[in-house]
Amino acid sequence: MSIVEDGAAVAVLPDIARTRHVPAPRGPREPLKVSVYERMSKSNAQLMPIFPYDGAGVMVPCGAMLYGGEDRFHGHFFHWNTVSELLVAWGSNEAMIPTGSLMATQPFHGVNSFLRDEKKDGAFALVTITQRQSAEAGQREALTAKCEKCRQDLVKFEYASAPEGTPDYDPNAFGDETDVFPQFSTQWGSQEFVKARNSDEVRTCKNCGHENYWFDQNVWGWDRLYNQTKVSNAAYHALATSAKEVLG
Ligand SMILES: [Zn+2]
Secondary structure (H helix, E strand, O other), X not given: OEEEEEOOEEEEEOOOOOOOOOOOOOHHHOOOOOOHHHHHHOOOOOOEEOOOOOOOOOEEEEEEEEEOOOOOOOOOEEXXXXXXXXXXXXXXXXXXXXXXXXXXXXXXXXXXXXXXXXXXXXXXXXXXXXXXXXXXXXXXXXXXXXXXXXXXXXXXXXXXOOOOOOOOOOXXXXXXXXXXXXXXXXXXXXXXXXXXXXXXXXXXXXXXXXEOOOOOHHHOOHHHHHHHHHXXXXXXXHHHHHHHHHHO
C-alpha cells in the first residue's frame, strides 16, 4: 500500500506497481472512443476502419453494415489474409451471424452479405472485423472471384499489405507518400480487385465459358472510400499551398 499526501487529504491507494497496466498515451496514437452504432450510421464503405490507426502491430476494427432490400445485390468473393481477423456482430436480423456472436475467420474465407435473404427489407447485420496488423515483414492479402457455375478461379488479386512500421512497408503502395491520411491497404486492394473482376475477359470463365455477373461495388463502397481519402489529402494540401501563398 502507498500513502499519497494531497494537501490536507491523505489517500490510501493499492500498490499498482505489481499490476499490469496500459502505457501512457503518446502523441501519434491518442486514445479515441467511438460508438460503433454512431460511427457506422455515417459510414461510406464496408470494412471501414473506425479508428485512424493501422500501423505495425495495431489492432484495426473495421465496420461493415449490410442490409437487405429489393434492389440489393452483394455478390460473392473470397478473402485471404495472413493476419488474424475477428468478427463481432453488434446487431443483426435474419442474418447468418446472430447478434452478439464472435467469429474468428479462417485465413481464406468466403464473403457475401451474411444475410439469409439479401432481397428482404429489414434484414441486416452490423459487424466489426478486427485485424491485427503484422509487426514483421510479409503481411499479404488476396481477393478471389470464382465462377458461379463451375467454381474455378476467375481471378485472384494478391498483394503485399505491409503496414507502416514494418520492414517491407512501401509508402507509395496504396496512396502517395505525401498523404496525411493514409489509404487502408484492404480498401485499395478491394477496389483494384473489382476493376479486374469486372472486365469482360475475366467475367467469362475460361474453364466453362459461363459469363459471370457484373460485381456491383456500390453496396461495398471501396472505391468511394478510396476516392474520398484521396480527395481529403488533396484538400488538405490545397489549403496548405494556399496558406503558403497568402502568408508567405
Ligand atoms: Zn466456369
